[in-house]
Amino acid sequence: MSTSTVPAPSATARDRAQQRLAALATPPGALGRLGDLAVWLSATQDSVPPRALDNVRLVIFAGDHGVAQHGVSAFPPEITGAMVRTFLAGRAGVSALARTHGVHVRVLDLGCTDDFADLEPGARTDLQRHKVRQASAPIHLADALTDQEYAEAWRAGETVAREELGSGADLLISGDMGIGNTTPTAALVAAALGLPGSAVAGRGTGVDDTALAHKAALVDQALARLGDRAADPAEVLRVLGSADLVATTAFLVTTARAGVPALLDGLIGVACGLLADRIAPGAAAWFAAGHRSPEPGQSLALEALGLTPLLDLGMRLGEGSGAVAAVPLLHSAIALLRDVALLEDLG
Ligand SMILES: Cc1cc2ncn([C@H]3O[C@H](COP(=O)(O)O)[C@@H](O)[C@H]3O)c2cc1C
Numbered sequence: 001m002s003t004s005t006v007p008a009p010s011a012t013a014r015d016r017a018q019q020r021l022a023a024l025a026t027p028p029g030a031l032g033r034l035g036d037l038a039v040w041l042s043a044t045q046d047s048v049p050p051r052a053l054d055n056v057r058l059v060i061f062a063g064d065h066g067v068a069q070h071g072v073s074a075f076p077p078e079i080t081g082a083m084v085r086t087f088l089a090g091r092a093g094v095s096a097l098a099r100t101h102g103v104h105v106r107v108l109d110l111g112c113t114d115d116f117a118d119l120e121p122g123a124r125t126d127l128q129r130h131k132v133r134q135a136s137a138p139i140h141l142a143d144a145l146t147d148q149e150y151a152e153a154w155r156a157g158e159t160v161a162r163e164e165l166g167s168g169a170d171l172l173i174s175g176d177m178g179i180g181n182t183t184p185t186a187a188l189v190a191a192a193l194g195l196p197g198s199a200v201a202g203r204g205t206g207v208d209d210t211a212l213a214h215k216a217a218l219v220d221q222a223l224a225r226l227g228d229r230a231a232d233p234a235e236v237l238r239v240l241g242s243a244d245l246v247a248t249t250a251f252l253v254t255t256a257r258a259g260v261p262a263l264l265d266g267l268i269g270v271a272c273g274l275l276a277d278r279i280a281p282g283a284a285a286w287f288a289a290g291h292r293s294p295e296p297g298q299s300l301a302l303e304a305l306g307l308t309p310l311l312d313l314g315m316r317l318g319e320g321s322g323a324v325a326a327v328p329l330l331h332s333a334i335a336l337l338r339d340v341a342l343l344e345d346l347g
């Protein structure tokens with residue numbers, strides 16, 4: 001695992017895009033954040049105007065979380081495997097959005113408890129190619145992963161990113177599936193930002209006030225176990241994360257290093273984005289935020305990353321859905337900077 005700084009997107013292209021934006025036949029600033037988005041895409045592609053995005057790819061990293069057995073979710077862990085089958089059938093929330101917006105979807109089992117024995121052998125092999133273990137350890141009681149599992153999950157995320165880049169991806173999105181995953185990701189944000197459980201814990205799938213207080217207390221217990229290991233972001237990820245969250249973080253670091261932009265989703269994607277930027281400083285310059293989730297940890301992490309989300313629809317699904325829903329805005333931003341006349345052409 002390399003921890004060196006990630007090279008920044010092109011400053012020259014960014015400046016030229018900014019100049020082109022200012023010269024368009026629109027009042028200054030009239031395109032609002034779509035203008036900023038077009039400038040960011042120009043910088044990431046080193047191209048003014050930016051090229052069309054015609055190979056947007058989503059990878060859903062699935063896994064179970066030991067902490068889900070301890071009253072932190074409104075749903076049972078069995079839903080994780082059932083939803084993986086639903087992604088494979090193209091019937092999940094994100095499947096509908098991805099189909100509508102032409103986003104390629106791939107789902108991978110990094111740490112599901114389910115063995116998917118009912119799947120046809122080829123499909124099962126594809127799904128489990130990068131499987132590290134079944135369910136992470138409950139983070140308030142034990143380290144989520146061993147050193148070896150951490151290394152394996154990191155390599156899996158790197159490999160998957162390279163595979164997606166090799167398929168010609170021009171924008172990548174990470175999605176999540178794993179009942180209980182808003183607890184470890186809240187803990188990751190808390191550890192990275194030095195906050196208590198009560199500041200980061202949210203309702204996830206819809207827990208009541210009692211379960212919310214219990215969730216915050218388990219995050220505090222996990223943070224106490226972590227102790228001064230909080231100073232090392234890779235250790236934070238190993239102790240508080242899971243195979244799917246480590247792989248997601250490695251995926252985001254690898255795509256940033258390759259100079260390909262990524263669109264972050266809700267709490268899970270943004271928590272992994274924050275860890276990615278801690279492990280590989282500068283990675284965040286390659287990220288944009290698709291949407292704001294009601295999870296408090298997501299907003300705190302976005303602020304720390306200096307990212308303003310594109311959409312704010314109250315979505316709290318995960319799966320990459322908020323990022324996929326924002327993809328049309330990227331197409332709009334590109335079309336504007338590319339196709340609008342210049343003021344000087346008006347005559
Ligand atoms: C049917 C269903 C589909 C989902 N798709 C994503 N999630 C999302 O909700 C879960 C996180 O919330 P918590 O931490 O409260 O369990 C994760 O599985 C996440 O992917 C779902 C959850 C459910 C129930």
Ligand SMILES: O=C(O)c1cccnc1
Pocket residue numbers: 182203204205265266267268269293294295298316317318319
């Ligand atoms: O913020 C998210 O992505 C989220 C919120 C609730 C449940 N699952 C994911």
